[in-house]
Amino acid sequence: MPYTVSSLSTMQTPQWSKEYETGFPVIDQQHKEMFGLVGELQQAMVKPNQEAEIKSLIEQLLQDTVNHFALEEGLMLEHDYPSYEEHKQIHDRLTRKIQKVLHSIETEKDTSIINTELSHFLHQWLVHHIQGQDQKMIQFFREQNIRDAIPTYV
Template identity: 30%
Template sequence: MSFVITWTTEFETGIDIIDEQHKRIFEYLEEIDHAIKTHNADEVEHVIKSLIDYAISHNTFEESLMEKAGYPMLEPHHQVHEAFKARAQAYSDRLAQGEDTFRVAREIRTDIGLWLTNHIKRDDKHYVSFVKRNIEGGFVARMLGKFFR
């Protein structure tokens, strides 16, 4: 059974650079699905590593925006990101220990996909209005101006 969650407008935050990064994560999930379907273990492992690295760097970028805006819930959001990092690392460890690549990839596709959609709709939507309101007109807004609508 193939289970891929695709990007839709319901996941838009209104911060273009964040939306583009989120879209890229969805694309990685689709790439994992494709690699599973073509039974390409090397591609699966490469895409999983890329997905995990990208998602972790995206989370760091997101937190930097929250920090610059003085977002009061930064620490709890950071903890959610840290839990994600631990979960992602556990998948990497399982692959490194020789667990079946395709089984791990199917779990990642579903688990990370569901985690991501819930995180965007719940946690990320919470910080967006605060970040937009608190950095508009400031240096960060001018620096990122083209990324805001």
């Protein structure tokens, strides 16, 4: 079911919390930045005449997501993470959802309805993916004692 702009105003904006921290600064920083973008996006969606801003924020969210996933996937491949394929498939699905939302905005020029793909992304990835799949990956990195192999910045 689509979300209208009015329903977005009552939607809880995900807030960064220490419980989402991985202990790897570059990954945590990228996650924090995405939380910030999602907050900005939700604020823009409840204001009138923000189509250009909404499109720009979704483009930035897509770019940041692609960059973040590339970092994670590179680390997983480099360190032979056993669940790489599963994790990458999740990344690919989430990226396609953002692309679909962006395409919808570009072709329909209508930001009054936010489809379930964006809502699903916000909720599933920001909270569930970080606490689920990413924490499993981080645990593997810790068990392999590869903390120093993960960059502190990108």
